[in-house]
Amino acid sequence: MNRNPWFDNIKGFLVIFVVIGHMLTDLRFDYDGKLLETVYLLIYSFHMPLFIILSGYFFRENKYLRVIQLFAVYCVWQILIGSWATLGEGLPLLSGENIGTHLLRPYWALWYLFVMVVWYIVTPYVVRLRGYVWFGL
Incomplete structure (x- = not known):
């Protein structure tokens, strides 16, 4: 599969917005002005939905190795960052x-890796239910 620079640039900008959003998580309460909070809410209103849409767009079935890789990366970072926070x-x-050590409760920003693992496992089964899935309250 050939790489598309347009998608690479979008993902690059989204990563920058993730970093800015995480920096503003603590800073937005340190100042009285509404500017930081407005920027924070603006960034969080679109950057994660776009990441999720791009993840769905690039999803490929039967990538068991990818599931194992993502889960291994998640486990390593969960143990390292969670233990660091515990210390x-x-x-x-x-x-x-x-x-x-709580692998089913992702620590802070690691929820995205955990959800990607679940996404890769569940999606092939949900795709088979195309006409049968009903979303209602």
């Missing part, structure tokens, strides 16, 4: 309170 709170690493 920062002064809790022992070898306890049930270590956030990094």
Whole structure:
């Protein structure tokens, strides 16, 4: 598959918006002005939906190796970042309170990797239900 620079540029800009959004997560409460909060809400109103749309666009069935790779990356970062946060709170690493050992509860920004793993596993089955899925309240 040939790479499309247009999609690469969109993903690059979205990554920049993720970084800016995460920086503004804490900064928006430190100042009285509404500008930072408005920028924060604007960024979060489109950057994650676009990431999700692009992930769906590039989805390919029967990529079991991709599922394993994503899950391995998720596990490594969950353990590292969750354990780092646990240490920062002064809790022992070898306890049930270590956030990094809870693989089914993603720590902060790792939810996206976890959802991608679930997406890759569930999508082939949902696609088979095309006419049978009813979304209602």
